[in-house]
Amino acid sequence: MRTDDFFKVLLVEDEEVIVRLLERILAGSPSDGPDFPVFRLQRAASLSEGLERLAAGGFDAVLLDLTLPDSRGFETFSRLHGGFPEVPAIILTGLDDEKLAVKAVRAGARDYLVKVHMTPSRLVLSILNAVERQRQYLETKSLAQNLQESESRLRVLNGELHKANQELRELNRLKSNFVATVSHDLRTPLTVISSIADNLLDGALGPLTKEQALWVGKIENRSIRLNEMITSILDLSKLESGTSELRLQRVDLSGLIRSLLSQIELLAKAKGIALTHDLRETLPSIWADPGMLEQVLTNLIHNALKFTPPRGTVHVSARQDQAFVQVIVSDSGPGIAPEYHDAIFERFRQIREDVESGASGKGIGLGLAICRGIISQHCGRIWVESQPGKGSNFIFQIPLEVQPPDAGSGPILIVHGDRGAREALANSLSAKGFEVAAFEDPQRALPWVQEEGGRLGLALLDAALAAGAETLTQAIRTAKPGAPVVFLSVRSKDIPAGSKSPTVILPKPFKLQQVLGMLNDLVPAFQSASIEDDGDLWTPSAAEPPSLETRKILIVDDDEDIRASIELALRLRNFRVESLSRGDQVEAQLRQSPPDLIIMDAILPGIDGCRLCRELKSSGGAKGIPILMLSAKAQREDIEKGLNAGADRYMTKPFKNEDLLEAIGDLLAGKSERRPRETGTLAGH
Template sequence: YQEEFRALHKDGSYRWLLTRGAALWDKTGKPDRIAGSHTDISERKKAEEALKSQLTALEAATDGIALVNPAGEYFYLNQTHLELFGYTQPNELVGRQWHIIYPPEEIERIEKSVFPQLFKTGKWSGEATAVRKDGSTFAEEFSLTLLEDGGLIRVCRDITQRKQAEEQMQQNHQRLAMANAQLERATRLKDEFLASMSHELRTPLNAILGLSEALQEEVYGSITDRQRKSLSTIQGSGQHLLELINDLLDLAKIESGKMELHICAVSLQKLCNSSLMFVRNQAHHKNIKLTSQVTEKLWEIEVDERRIRQVLINLLSNAVKFTPTGGSVILKAEEDLLRNTICFSVMDTGIGIAKENMPKLFQSFVQIDSRLSRRYAGTGLGLALVQRTIEIHGGRVDVESEVGQGSCFRVTLPIKQSGEPNGEYQSDLGDLSQFTQSAISNPQVLIIEDSITAAEVISRYIREIGLQTLTYPEGEGALEQVIQVNPGVIILDLQLPKVSGWKVLAQLKAHPQTQHIPVMILSVVDERSQALEMGASEYLVKPVSRQLLRSTISKILGRLETPESVNHAETALVVMPQTAPESPLILIAEDNETNIKTIWDYLLSKGYRLILAKNGWEAISQAKEYHPQLIMMDIQMPDMDGIEAIKRIRDNQKTREIPIIAVTALAMPGDKEKCLGAGADEYISKPVSLKNLVSTIQQYVHVEVKDLQLVSN
């Protein structure tokens, strides 16, 4: 017999015993005695209990666990491992080789790559493609641990869902990157389109409005009342179209995040009065009483004066438009010291707004009632612009209205305590005293940029530190242009038409004549590492501040010095009327024939003497030769643009004091600042009112004019 049982030891503890015995028989065949032995198996019992606990834990594990003997055969697999590979009974895998669960290509990879590392370090983990009992495959993550006897512990799990999620995430990332690239390109194209549209629409409008104004003033002869009425209609329609263009451009700027606020100290009384003046005639025609109530406790506020004035004008214009004859419109400005805000209220006795139409008020291109839109013309953009402009100021717009009783629009802005004006348009050239006036070997900076606006901004920033600039609008032919010009520095935009900036950079760094020239990259996308690896000297992400651009140029060149004067244009068109020599002499720099005729005829009728230049070179030459009392400078001209011409006129000792009025169709953010920063005294955006133009001219033409020889073309 053989039995296992517990017995009580002398010391009071229990021990496990294995007893074996056999009966001994006498000669007669009867049992005589029993002989046997007792063995203490307590330690073995403990080991068995421990093993049992471990096996229970292995069976409960969520990962598949298997034990492989030194011969490479499975001798234990937990239930999770069996189910993972589609098996139900351990004997289906026990005694079989480890590689039964892998396809041939994975077996080869594991034997060649995995086992050498496993035998070297004792551990390995990674991924593989595994095969189930039914032949289907799945993504497996597994680890191997080498035992002392040469066997293996194998732990595995199914990661198919994780791999699918990672693949989906990668695809989403790629789609997002592609969408971002397309969005960046679309934004750039939209900005360029807006700049182009602004210029192309304003240029013909300037002629329409200017000529109709001149005709009404009988510059070309007397007109009948019927003709005057028709011209007034043309003038009004053109002005309405101009307002639509301005609204569209402003809305596009705000929605693209390109609206820049120019905060300065503004007289509250002056702001309100100038806004009321704009609608005075409109109110007078309808016999509407205009009144203002402006607090005297707050003298000045810090806002973008032009934007806030436009907000008030929009609200006042709407109030007058929708108020019947004989009504009243009130503009009130009062401060709330507890909330530290200023509140502008525009109240009217107009037709009012129904409650159901309130949600439509601030939607773009939406008029609340189609019947009203036929009676009251408008773009449907005014209130949308009001709300967005106030929001970027950190304020809000509220409205109360009752049908038949009138409306009250309230604009609330945070009060910023006013000090001195912030000098938004002041030049920051004071830090250039360190630079000498001698020539340097390569003074020119070549700007390869397809955006005219961007190129002009960059050019102005660079010219302010005494360097010459040239621009080239595309990647195609850029290498040849660089070889021809041999500039000291190249500024390269990456997003160019036809041939990308990347390809241009590669060409420049591969060609022996250009590879030494420093290249500064400008781009809306931060790809600095790649650009520097390809040989770029610097990489700046748009938008770039004036200070950063100039300091980077300084770092590249080591020092910046003023180049020598450039050659004048070979010929210049000079036309002067036979008027009295004591009348003011004005230089008109303009290349558009229609605009020339419009302004020329009107100014001649007012008694001014005129000379004409059709590009920047001619303007510089004419200014030096005739020293006019005033220069009217168009910005977008061939050969040399107006910005460059203004800069060079200001750099010349003989011409630097001549007043310059920039008259341009450019109306995008920063255009005014570019003109004033280059040295213009005034900025007028086309289309321009000829009366206002003359009024502006009269501010600068009080200097006595010398007798000049009259020249005709």
């Protein structure tokens, strides 16, 4: 290859005259000047000799005659180029074989020179161009090869990354399943412990001494705390895996905070802590998941109470900050050093101040990590401002969210399958001056939407009316694209697949106050309506229930201890009780001795509890018999699965006897509609 000082050129030529001519030209002359390149020419008189010299290497170019003693014509170039394609070849040709030279150039030669027309400048320029073009070719070839190798490595890396992602997803799935399984398996014995403690405190096995009651109370309190830890682990697992789903609704943040503070006030007083607030009446409502937001606020306020000494203060304030709402929970506790301000939001992280403060009820370090995950899901952020000895301010802010499009002031469409609820809604809204069109089902409402939908103001649809609901919502979108649609349901899965924003979920049972408040948010033209609490608009009518003492309850659970503890609690209240351990025994029992209410576990041997519930409701075996489903699975999708299967209530383990008895009383009184709440979680249609 070429050095920095000269070009090494091989001349393959058998005519001495041509050799001497080329040697003289490439040697240069004083008239060529100092910039004339230096060539070192070596000569081979035959192709075989030329190939030997090329094999030794180091040549920058070769000048090749096609007519040699041992080779003639195009074959001469073909043999040389086939053996040494990296050395640029310039063909030397006579007038009679110029066509062969052109053919050689097409096959890879860098240039050709007709001997009789060759000039010194033409020769030198041809060599320099050939060397440069070959250099560029080799560079391009090297780059292409490197690119190909890089692409190959990238494909391998992409494959490895894809495999790693699949493995991570599988590990994440296994982790989530493991957490859910362990949580379920822990909640089941925890239910037994809690229920037995309740029964003992209720005197089911005789009166307790004061000291015995104290220790049984400790058992109950610890079981509650353990259940809270299990719930926290599940919540964090869902947040980290991205399977936690937001259920956005219009939330009165001021009202939510006031309600929470009223519930926590007694705890604060018991600790000798002043619980104050600054909540402005002008604070706007926000689009958020109320359950998750309540979880964040509860965690922050309880943490503040936990680390605030007696005679201290916990203060909660909220204000609008441009397009955000900001909430601050302040305490007069020991404060937190700056180096821990980020660490406290990490999972399982316990900081030094936790230990030194002597705070009771120390947790497992998940609460703030869950808060951060929830606030992040709301496109917000959370942080702490604190100094040792000066208390702490925990602050989070979330966006107000974009308002749904203005729908104007047209009529309100009501589609509800329950006549009482439909008429109550229509009459109440009409009395407030609204134009109302009310229908029993989507099929009857569709012609009205097709004719009058262009002036629609808002639609209130019962999400439980699955048949025709998707067609109706699509017709509404076509007739009035900006019209908000409000689904009346506790189950988001009831909402038709074609339903898109703007939509709102209004949980049942609902009040006129809620409906009008929602109208104020969605349709500015309705804001002049006066809002009063007119009570529940949907309270199913029921005859006065007979005495509970005459009621028979069937318990279906494969856990003997749970069956025994529930049966003991019910018999203590004079219920008649029968119990089964398998789901496939239920239908025969119903035929033989139908109960007034069924309490069943969601997971049963013989047949899955949800499947059994669905079959009992659809086949008529449990027609008119309310079903209370129990489960250690407490996530919202688990609750919805149970309710969608036909359960009238869903209660998560562990639960307190008083919550179980309240649910039984409601169901026996015909109150099967219930908004989800934590007890355990109690939910119903």
